[in-house]
Amino acid sequence: MLDFSDGGQVALDWVSNDLNSVYGQTKPVVIIMPGLTGTSQEGYTLHLVAESVKLGYRAVVFNYRGNGGAELKTSRTYCATFTDDLSCVISHVSSRYPQSPVMAVGVSFGGIVLTNYLAKVGPESGLVAGMTCSSPWNVFESSKTLEEPINLVCFNRLLCNKLKQAVVRYEHLFRDMCDLKAVRNCVTIRDFDTNFTTKVFGYKSVDEYYRDACIHGKVQSIQIPLLCLNAIDDPFSPGKFIPVEEARRSPNVAIVVTCRGGHIGFIDGCLIPNGVGYMQRIFCQFSQAIYNFSDELLACED
Secondary structure (H helix, E strand, C coil), X not given: CEECCCCCEECEEEECCCCCCCCHHHCCEEEEECCCCCCCCCHHHHHHHHHHHHCCCEEEEECCCCCCCCCCCCXXXXXXXXXXXXXXXXXXXXXXXXXXXXXXXXXXXXXXXXXXXXXXXXXXXXXXXXXXXXXXXXHHHHHHHHCCHHHHHHHHHHHHHHHHHHHHHCHHHCCCCCCHHHHHCCCCHHHHHHHXXXXXXXXXXXXXXXXXXXXXXXXXXXXXXXXXXXXXXXXXXXXXXXXXXXXXXXXXXXXXXXXXXXXXXCCCCCCCCCCCCHHHHHHHHHHHHHHHCHHHHHHHXX
């Protein structure tokens, strides 16, 4: 557990990989940030951890407040714009392994938090690079597509129910902050953000929160290498709102866009999944380029 100054805590699940001696004292660390209600036990998280270990890295999964077995001790939870916890996690990892380069991988919601953090802190991020997978760029448009009938049933309601369950479990912390009856009656993520997230994090409206959370206009603020993987057919991140042209003008951001892949899919193979998925392969290639060829990459920039 990592304790914060406000009394809160998060669970950090480590794979130290000490038996692998490829990098010695400078063994790289990968911080993995799951999706909206995800933990270290999600399939995509476990795959990223497994690939990190194969490459000789340490891996640590950052479970958000109240998730991953950690008790929620304060009324502070998490949202797309709240980056303080990530900053503390990065500082903790760097102090624990001061000789190790650190990169972060954010999946879906985790990628929004990571991008907002990088846009906010500029070059002083404590990271050598970042990667996002299936992260929504325009939260307004993501909300709209997730409220379409099939997406509402398959994704939106399920995620909303998980979010509500967490609040109900710790409702004694929130009685003076929001209308708990309204929270219990939420059907969509937007409903939940309107009745809970905005109240906890001090936003006047859900639109104000979503404007702050959107990352499509923050590409030029990113000051370290950031690789973003998105699929055109992702219902969480409509393809036409992926800021490809903005990335072309950025010296630090690259966006890989596939025709297929859905949301955190990217399965290789025709009818039967074939080995490691595309998301994991891209992660391996990018992380190796960052950790093994950083000097060559800097020379290319010059």
